[in-house]
Amino acid sequence: MNRTTAKTIWKAVILILILMSVSLVMFQTIQISGSQSEHINDLSRGWYYIQEGEKTEITLPAEIKSTDKVILYHENAENYQKEFLMFKGAEYQPVIYAGDCEIYRYDDEGVKRNNTVLNNMICMVEIPEGITGLLEMHFSPDGEGSCRIPAITAGTWKAQIRALLARNIYSILMNGILLSMGILLLGLSLVMCVMKMDGKRLRYISGFLIVCSMWGLTDSPFIQFLFVYDEVIINANFYFFMLIVTPMMRYIRTIPEMQKYRTLSVFIYFAYFNIIMQSVLVYTEKFTFFELLPITHIFYVVGIITIIILLLKEKRKSQNRDLIVCLKAFAAEGITGAVTIILYAMEFPLYQNLFQIGILLFVLILLYNLAKELVQNMKYRTEADIYRRLSEEDKLTGLKNRRAFDLMLQNIEKNRNDYKEAVMIFSDLNGLKYVNDHFGHAQGDRQIIGAAECIRKAFGELGYCYRIGGDEFCVIITNAVEKDEYEARLCDEIHRYNNENKSVHELSVAYGVSSISREDGTLRTVAEWKNEADRKMYLNKQEGKAGRR
Incomplete structure (x- = not known):
């Protein structure tokens, strides 16, 4: 492991520790502020039940x-x-009486839930004013003849909500972080598309993060309680869970070695089919989403195992870094996912927290690899861009060279309708041979550089400037201005140059201006356009007017 890799890993570890620390601080702050500002009474004591005519006192939570x-x-x-x-x-279908008044009855008529979900549901009821007598809580035992009565608290609405938020803050914060990361990565992928870079993998990771975070948020007891366990939130939770697998599968299919496996496409199509099938069965009231949940669990287990097997198979043939990284990521996600499903089946309340850790590991492993690829691609693109600019740049003057000029003409030829106002200015140094013969080629080069400087200052902000031969230049202006302005701009710059640079031979340039559009509005071919500009430059050279005021 080199020093750069080690530093990157340490940065990732430090970032995770910071996030965990912030979560813990927020969790403790909310708990402390909640306990200080609003008092919550613990109703664990003072309860009793009658069994075989005898009064039996109990302290909650308790199993009866x-x-x-x-x-x-x-x-x-x-x-x-x-x-x-x-x-x-x-x-346990609780019913609560205060005195002779029924104040709460759990109703599961709308959405049929399994025991794991019911065990995590929050029940809240207000004790009315003026109540006297006993507080009664009725529970119906499960099929095993047992009631596990939970702890009970009493307090104001604000205090209870704050306490509930404190118990769920870690999950909410983690899902918020995952959602923020997903939105950020989606934005980066769109920027990459604008820059004509491949952002497909980044989009799939962002999709995975967004879907996972939305599943986690809609699965949160706090969020579900705030929405009164509305059927829309419950159903949305199942749809997000069923969609989790698709971005993962699509990410794997971007690896060249994995594109030949139709199995991955089958899994993706089955994921969509699973959503449609379960929707039909649920809305025709044949089954509930809770009853169909094992299908999705089995599908996910089989899918992850299949992906790992295919990755291992290809790894033996190729040492592609993407394969190795994906193996590590899916191994981490597979292990945490399997343990999460087991904890869910065991009705363990914090199963989602482990899954969130697995998601974070999965994404960090893939992002680390993508970051390295992005840096390498940026380096390659930068180098390629430098080489391209160097190949299209005239070394003596810094203007674009003949190659760049020809490429521009090819583009104009293909898209002439987009250049209806384009103007071409051919120019040529006057007396360069005389300067070379009498004052040397170094002085001749200074004349060429001076001419290029004048042309750049005169037309650089209007279009593209090229040196297309020894003493020949061309300017292509895509947005035309008044014809007289071209002559004025060039002559002004030449006049200024001659005043500022006292030379043995004054700089003088001949030029010819041609528009791609004829007077009747028809467009010239590129060849006709060049010939027209060259012809006018030749006439100007014969007249000997360039550079004179």
Whole structure:
């Protein structure tokens, strides 16, 4: 590992540590400020239930074995009037009574959810003012005859929301970072397109980040609670999850060695088919998204394993760096993804956090490789641009040379309708042979350089200046001005040059101006255009007017 690579890795590690530190600080700040500004009461104690005629006191959270409905009682309901109770446990269909008044009943009629989602759902209910008597909570045991009653808190709406945000701030912040990175990379990919660089891989990474972050945000208990577990948010969460695989597959297909495998295209098409199929089954009320979720899980596992196998197969044949990088990235994502699915199946509440870490590792590995490629491509493009400019530049005068002039004429010939106002100015030094014969070629070169300087100052801001021969120059102006202005500009510059540079022989230039458009509006061919400018220059040279006032 060279020093540059080591420094890059250290920078990435430091960046991750900074992000984690910021997350932790924000998390602790919100928790501290929430606990200081708004008091939340812990209702873990004071609960009891009646079993076989006996009163049994419990401290929450607790697990109660029962095949019948479990009813918990609390004798101090009036102490929490106008406060909000917050708890989980929607899978047990909770019903709450304050005195003789039913104040809450969980209703799952709209969206049928599985136990993992129900276990993470937030239930919140306000205890009305004027309530006296017992606070009752009714729970229906699961199929195993068990109720795992969660902890319960009481507090103001503001305090409860702040506490809920504190518990979910890491996930929200991580998804916000992923979404910001995705939008930034999408912008960079568009800039690369404008610069005529291949930004396809960057677009796929940005798409992956945006889809993953939106899946994470719509899966957040805090966000779902704010939207009252609306069906639109729940369904959007499933659609984002089903779309995650497509940018990954498309990224892999950009590697030349992987383009021959139709399996990748099949996986991409199946991903779209899976979305359509599940949509039809759900909206015809045959199944729910929760019931169909294992199909997507199996598809993802099979897809990632297939990609890794194909990458390993190609790696044995080729040592392409892209293959090695993708193997590392998908290995990291595959491991964290597999563990995430296992944790989800085990109803572990923080399964999403591990998946976010996997996404971050996956993207950082790919971005590191893309950054190296981008630097190399930029270096190549810069060098190529320098070589191109050098190949089209006259070394003596700094103007464009004959090669660049011919390329420009080819472009005009192909797109003449775009150059209807174009003007060509041919110019030629007067008396260069005399200067070379009597004062030497060095003085002749100074005359050529002086002429080039005058032409550049006169027409450089209007068009393109070329040295097309020993003492021959040409200017192509794409946006024409008044014809008399060309002569005035050139003569003024020559006059100024002769006053500022006392030479053994004054600089004098002959010129000829020709428009590509005839007086009747028709367009000349490039050959006719050149001949017209050359003819007028020859006439001007014969008259001997150039450079005189």
